[in-house]
Amino acid sequence: MAPALASDPVSQADTPMTDGNDDTVPLVPVDSADAQTSYQDTPDYTDSDTNPNTTASSIAGDMDGRRRRSEANHLRKSILGKKHGRLDESKENDSIRRFRYLLGLTDLFRHFIETNPNPHIKEIMTEIDRQNADSEEKARKGSSRSGGAGGERRRRTEQEEDAELLRDERRGGDTTTVFRESPAFVHGELRDYQIAGLNWLVSLHENGISGILADEMGLGKTLQTISFLGYLRFVCEITGPHLVVVPKSTLDNWKREFARWIPDIQILVLQGNKEERQRLINEELLEENFDVCITSYEMILREKSHLKKFAWEYIIIDEAHRIKNEESSLSQIIRLFNSRNRLLITGTPLQNNLHELWALLNFLLPDVFGDSEAFDQWFSNQESDQDTVIQQLHRVLRPFLLRRVKSDVEKSLLPKKELNLYVPMSEMQVKWYQKILEKDIDAVNGAAGKRESKTRLLNIVMQLRKCCNHPYLFEGAEPGPPYTTDEHLVFNSGKMAILDKLLKRMQADGSRVLIFSQMSRVLDILEDYCVFRDYNYCRIDGTTAHEDRIAAIDDYNKPGSDKFVFLLTTRAGGLGINLTSADIVVLFDSDWNPQADLQAMDRAHRIGQTKQVKVFRFVTENAIEEKVLERAAQKLRLDQLVIQQGRAQQQASKATSKDDLLGMIQHGAANVFGAKTTGSANEVSEDDIETILRKGEERTAELSKKYETLGIDDLQKFSSESAYEWNGKDFTERKKDIGVSWINPAKRERKEQFYSIDKYYRQALATGGRTADTRPKVPRAPKQITVHDWQFFPPGLSDLQDKETAWFHKEIGYKAQLPDTTAGGSTELSDREADQALEQHAIDNAVPLTEEEQEQKARMSEEGFANWNRRDFQQFVNGSAKFGRTDYVGIATEIDSKEPDEIKEYAEVFWRRYTEINDYTKYLRVIDQGEEKLRKMNHQRKMLRKKLEMYRVPLQQLKINYTVSTTNKKVYTEEEDRFLLVMLDKYGVEGEGLYEKIREEIRESPLFRFDWFFLSRTPVEVGRRCTTLLNTVAKEFETNGDGKSRGRDREEDEEVEDAAPAKKKVKNGAAQNKQVKATKGGKTGSNTSSRASTTAPKSKGRKR
Known part of the structure; x- marks a missing residue:
């Protein structure tokens, strides 16, 4: 049956209330029988158990305390469950309003909604269509009854008007709110465009829509978001809870902004070490003593078990491009959190392709954008009519995305001036650039038939970019030892020479400078340079602690600061930092992602900047950096078309292709080899x-x-092929004759002739690099699957792959090589020749795979567990040992990337085919030992529970059956042992931090406040005593209980040696034990008082 379409607002009784002091009162349903019970009434576990004044009447009180604790826990779970229930009901009402609103804008959304396989959504759509049809039918009938085609208007009756007024009254939540000036709850003035952004967020909320606030960096997205949360609290009376997820570097900034603009909102910053987080969770988070919880991406992953318990009103993610990959851990975990609405904040909504935009929309509205294939296919099917696709995409994005740039809204902010400085290389840079290219000259030439891997090309690109920055990034380039900070630091790098001239000019003009680089080691060189030139500076990179970041930013921004330069890495220093006190930005090198560079520029170019910001981007001339800059410009143009103008990208490569990398490497290589010298960089003059x-x-x-003229189709086809167009001519055909334009290495330099024998051998032995391998290289076989034994592929797959490889070798005429002695095989020449003959025989007699074998190979490749790596397998073994081979849910906690169903499927195959794994007995032994330990712990747990259930108040009445050998060496009192057993029953006999918890219980208990010996025990010593007591209790219930356990006695001997008990002096010098006397005298251990009151003060052991 289709769901009812309720539009009534949530009952006022279900919303959080405030008391006279505006303190939030915990939300409790009014119809709950336990509505008057408060969490604060929940007693401590030891309120009655550890009270030294406990009497017979408090024995019953102990049972009452446990009952009250159980009821309080039950109430807590009940309240959370009801909150989730109310939230789900509100989300359903929002879905109905959302679908109606979106379908009213354009029928394009019907295509996306109907592709969602959820039957509940289909029911909602059916009900909406039915109600729309009924409304149209009523309107048509009313029009026909009104008399003719024209239809005269008639006056409404009183009953009709009353009915309409009643409907409007019931729809009180549908009234819209529009701010025309800064709200009173914001302690400050919002700019006009920020008020417009606040109104846009309000309209999203009233229509049940989640959205993306994608304003350009520096327009106050944080302030607009805080103002919106203030609207929810003070206008809608929704106090939360809200979750704000931000980069770790901006945590303090968000906290400051809340305190500055709306201090009435109660903030909880969930961050810190394990102990600090545990305190915040127990005292603040679980008690809901907050309106907004601000935390970082890392804390979402670590504390997901606590955070997903809450029914969040809003989940807000800053720098939301972090979840552009729906397969990432952060994206998957945060989708598990239950929330009514979601808001994404990002200045860079699109970085690579349209699929990433879909990932953001899917996180916001999974019921609308549920199918990525349908989303991508919708654009690819419209190739014939490009203008129609552009218009439709613009209509689809308009309700969810607000994007404004500074030039449109912030008239008081002067536009930034960007300048690319093309810098020549120094003489040392040219030499190192040549060395890098010569080292892999075959890869640089990229001749036909070469199968160079993309990883190799990426490594060449990285080395060339390091050389463009500074040659001292390479080991052995800097002259020394001794190493000095001198002028050579400047003139050996073209960029440093230009920077040196620029900084002198900027300092004379009264400007302050931000210098960004991708490489932290470049910042090391720049730091030495600042010290050399006496420039005061601050620095932030990826290793800077959170507190040091805040101190450095405050130090740079404070009035009258003497800091001239701020050194930052692009990724670590380009997010959430306000550095408007600087007006010059230097990009020492460019990021592959142009949005990262934009983020860096906007640290200075943002609201509050009073000067014109100048951006200098260093680009090494006739080198790879020119191509990196071109690719960045292509991506920026794409972002402008798709987001800012509503255009679609159909096909865009997610990563740089191998041909593109090759084109970047080859760019300028011929000039480098042909140049004798470019002149020393220290000769750069003011002219x-x-x-x-x-x-x-x-x-x-x-x-x-160049890029302003490119349209969407041009950008889709853009690649390094554009490098073959020059002066309007297409030179693509010449690429086929690449052998003709082969890049020759630099001319060989004549070696110095040595006539001294010592010098000759010294020169001959100093090879200075890898020895060339003259043997023919083994050609690469067809792409094969790496088969590991723990992945349990069908047994015949390896044979088929070997057969295919042998045929490939036969086809290309490959001859088997003599096995290398360093490969770990036999060193005997005869054995190596025999292995070579066997390999050659297999190649000579190889036959190709038949069609049936190829199909069988393809089928077998999909049957194994290819997504299980060695780490997953090792965690599976450890999890099976820890939780037992059939506890799939427990094992899943050990393997982050696998669900219980996947583990069950793998375990069934593992226990059938484990003998196929190399050295499988080692893994079975680990699992068997773990399960044996688990059985022992379960047995001890049961025996302990059985023992404690024999007594009404175990802490006072429990009797422990010590053996005589135990009594002779006993250093713990029976009162202490009883307390340890009760704590073991409370926390379990095994667990992380178990004995630390018991030690804390000992220190907090008033029973032992004067028992120095018991208070001074370490967790290790407490653990040993607990093990002894558990063995004693288990031995008591064994059927052969009359036998003696020598193993237990040995454990007790070790325990006694570690405890080092105090001996009592007697007249004849012999040591005596009061426990032995008490036992012989018929006294029971239960009457023995605490050691704190019985030990003689002159004892040489523990001091009291």
């Missing part, structure tokens, strides 16, 4: 600086003009 600045302006304008 050269002016020339570089002027050329930079010209080339920056030229690059911008």
